[in-house]
Amino acid sequence: MTASSVPVSTLANETISKLKRCKSMKEFHQIHAHMIKTNLVNHTLTISKLIAFCSLSALPNSLSYASSVFRRIENPNYFIFYTLTKGSCDYGDPLDSISYYVDMVSCLNELDKIAFSFPSVLKACSKLRAFKEGKQFFGQILKTQLWFDPFVSNSVVRMFVELGEIEFARGVFDKMPERDLISWNSMITGYLRVGEVELASQLFEEMPERDLVSFNTMIDGYGKCGRCELAEEIFRMMNEKDVVSWTSMISAYVINHHSSKALNLFREMLSLGVKPDVPAIVSVLAAIADLGFVEEGKWVHDYISSNKISLNSGFIASALIDMYSKCGYIENAYDVFRRVSHGQKIGDWNSMISGLAIHGLGQEALEVFLEMERMNIKPDEITFLGLFSAFSHGGLVDEGQFYFEIMQEKYNIAPKLQHYGCLIDLLARAGNLVDALKVIQHMPIEADVLAWKAILSASVKLGNVMIGEKAALRAIELNPNDSSSYVMLSNIYAKAGKWDDVAKVRLMMKQRGVRKIPGCSLIVIDRKVHQFLVAKEMDAGYGSNVHSKIEELVSRLKLEGYEPDLSQVLLDVEQVGKGSLLNLHSEKMALAFGLINTSNGAPIHIIKNLRICCDCHAFIKLVSSVYNRKIVVRDQNRFHHFQNGSCSCRDYW
DNA sequence: GCTGGCGAGT
Numbered sequence: 307m308t309a310s311s312v313p314v315s316t317l318a319n320e321t322i323s324k325l326k327r328c329k330s331m332k333e334f335h336q337i338h339a340h341m342i343k344t345n346l347v348n349h350t351l352t353i354s355k356l357i358a359f360c361s362l363s364a365l366p367n368s369l370s371y372a373s374s375v376f377r378r379i380e381n382p383n384y385f386i387f388y389t390l391t392k393g394s395c396d397y398g399d400p401l402d403s404i405s406y407y408v409d410m411v412s413c414l415n416e417l418d419k420i421a422f423s424f425p426s427v428l429k430a431c432s433k434l435r436a437f438k439e440g441k442q443f444f445g446q447i448l449k450t451q452l453w454f455d456p457f458v459s460n461s462v463v464r465m466f467v468e469l470g471e472i473e474f475a476r477g478v479f480d481k482m483p484e485r486d487l488i489s490w491n492s493m494i495t496g497y498l499r500v501g502e503v504e505l506a507s508q509l510f511e512e513m514p515e516r517d518l519v520s521f522n523t524m525i526d527g528y529g530k531c532g533r534c535e536l537a538e539e540i541f542r543m544m545n546e547k548d549v550v551s552w553t554s555m556i557s558a559y560v561i562n563h564h565s566s567k568a569l570n571l572f573r574e575m576l577s578l579g580v581k582p583d584v585p586a587i588v589s590v591l592a593a594i595a596d597l598g599f600v601e602e603g604k605w606v607h608d609y610i611s612s613n614k615i616s617l618n619s620g621f622i623a624s625a626l627i628d629m630y631s632k633c634g635y636i637e638n639a640y641d642v643f644r645r646v647s648h649g650q651k652i653g654d655w656n657s658m659i660s661g662l663a664i665h666g667l668g669q670e671a672l673e674v675f676l677e678m679e680r681m682n683i684k685p686d687e688i689t690f691l692g693l694f695s696a697f698s699h700g701g702l703v704d705e706g707q708f709y710f711e712i713m714q715e716k717y718n719i720a721p722k723l724q725h726y727g728c729l730i731d732l733l734a735r736a737g738n739l740v741d742a743l744k745v746i747q748h749m750p751i752e753a754d755v756l757a758w759k760a761i762l763s764a765s766v767k768l769g770n771v772m773i774g775e776k777a778a779l780r781a782i783e784l785n786p787n788d789s790s791s792y793v794m795l796s797n798i799y800a801k802a803g804k805w806d807d808v809a810k811v812r813l814m815m816k817q818r819g820v821r822k823i824p825g826c827s828l829i830v831i832d833r834k835v836h837q838f839l840v841a842k843e844m845d846a847g848y849g850s851n852v853h854s855k856i857e858e859l860v861s862r863l864k865l866e867g868y869e870p871d872l873s874q875v876l877l878d879v880e881q882v883g884k885g886s887l888l889n890l891h892s893e894k895m896a897l898a899f900g901l902i903n904t905s906n907g908a909p910i911h912i913i914k915n916l917r918i919c920c921d922c923h924a925f926i927k928l929v930s931s932v933y934n935r936k937i938v939v940r941d942q943n944r945f946h947h948f949q950n951g952s953c954s955c956r957d958y959w
Numbered sequence: 960g961c962t963g964g965c966g967a968g969t
Contacts, residue, residue, distance in 0.1 A: 388963080455963090517965090
């Protein structure tokens with residue numbers, strides 16, 4: 307049978323079901339060509355469906371294709387306008403979404419049909435942060451029957467919530483003709499987003515009925531407000547949970563730095579037979595990355611492969627790259643990246659650049675960035691944060707300054723506080739305190755505590771008491787509870803032999819109740835985690851072994867010229883003799899334990915919560931050559947790969 | 960004559 311002898315309706319139905327199954331632009335092109343050949347382009351329903359499935363497909367270039375088809379239609383109907391409005395709002399430029407809406411009302415004016423587009427138009431306003439225009443649309447809605455459409459009025463509440471205009475949202479909520487579950491849930495989201503925990507709880511108590519979404523919203527919102535205990539309470543009282551409930555609770559733990567709890571909860575979820583989906587996997591990967599437990603990370607990676615979850619789905623690749631980097635396995639991160647890097651996802655590139663950065667691989671990070679440029683992938687703010695951090699850790703000062711200019715001139719990205727922070731850190735680390743201070747003076751935003759701490763920590767390293775003092779006082783003023791600023795100030799004084807000033811700092815801390823965070827190092831052996839706290843006896847059983855091993859190491863290394871760096875013992879001098887206090891640094895204990903409990907030549911991975919100290923750094927360098935071990939230490943800021951007596955940071959950290 | 964509004968992740 308030839309095409310022309312088939313009834314139009316059959317052909318149309320067949321084409322529509324093919325359109326529904328389209329997975330690539332190529333298929334859309336083929337069907338469109340076929341429609342032109344069979345004259346189906348003049349069949350309203352079929353051409354509408356082509357535009358609909360294409361605009362809502364989320365494929366690259368699908369919207370511009372849909373719009374080119376649209377432009378050849380003489381009298382487009384509501385449905386076509388609607389799909390283009392929604393498509394551009396969700397997957398394209400929200401501004402186009404508003405244009406389609408404006409076009410629509412200029413040529414058609416049935417209110418009940420316009421209603422369908424309004425949710426997307428209002429969503430476009432929130433995406434564009436267009437409060438004024440949003441209010442204008444709201445004004446128009448109020449004058450019509452649209453106000454009585456729950457989809458429309460709920461979208462108004464949602465828009466004000468997204469814009470953070472909580473008073474407006476509440477005003478609409480109170481005034482709307484009918485409130486359903488969605489209205490209540492949105493309003494609660496709104497309060498939680500602005501940190502109004504009390505008001506959110508109150509609404510949650512007051513609402514006439516609740517669904518799973520209401521509970522999940524509370525878990526997520528409490529978590530994001532830093533109220534893990536409240537999130538837990540809701541989570542535990544739920545009779546029915548879905549994967550969103552679990553994921554919300556897991557990420558509440560991750561955000562609040564309870565990564566072990568997050569990992570345990572993920573395990574509990576699995577044991578109850580709840581199948582993790584992409585967001586659940588991504589959130590547990592963040593926990594694993596934080597803990598540095600590569601074995602768990604590999605298990606999740608296997609799970610992803612064996613369950614045929616594509617590396618391209620959601621943030622899977624970027625989460626894996628991040629996890630492997632933060633566990634010290636930059637090669638594995640690179641493998642994942644290579645498998646997806648032909649893709650266009652900015653997050654994958656950003657994770658790779660940041661990963662290389664924490665390993666001090668500045669040049670490699672720059673190469674990834676240049677590859678990105680060659681592929682015409684537009685870098686965003688986060689790309690540059692990663693890049694600057696890579697330059698900073700790699701000591702690439704000229705490159706850092708050059709790309710700081712490029713970011714603004716070529717990519718039109720205005721530097722934010724964090725970008726300035728990176729630039730300041732870059733200059734300060736490289737020993738250029740004066741220029742770093744100049745940046746602080748001239749930047750259009752007030753420097754934050756991190757910027758001053760960057761100056762401070764560089765001053766410690768350079769022994770610059772004057773600038774260090776100034777930076778420390780400013781940092782302490784900005785965050786009086788951050789112990790590290792006091793400690794660094796005290797370190798500067800100690801290094802300069804100003805013991806009276808050291809005492810003053812210590813007194814200040816005591817009076818303000820600021821406690822030094824104890825150094826803590828982790829080592830994982832045979833999937834078991836061993837934790838060492840500074841100056842503390844460890845778990846019964848191997849304490850004395852570790853101490854005698856450290857003593858053995860010290861005497862062996864002294865033969866190689868190791869001199870304990872006593873300037874590193876600062877605040878707690880009266881407690882124990884300085885030399886032995888140095889030997890109680892947590893990373894030395896973890897290292898000794900690792901040497902005892904792993905076979906000769908096996909690499910040792912250690913994770914420390916604070917920055918590694920100079921003495922331990924020199925110590926571990928020597929151990930790596932004398933004992934012929936590859937030792938990888940993750941400290942608060944970055945990785946140190948020790949091998950053959952030197953460190954990948956080239957003593958620059 | 961097909962359609963629309965809430966919850967989780969890098």
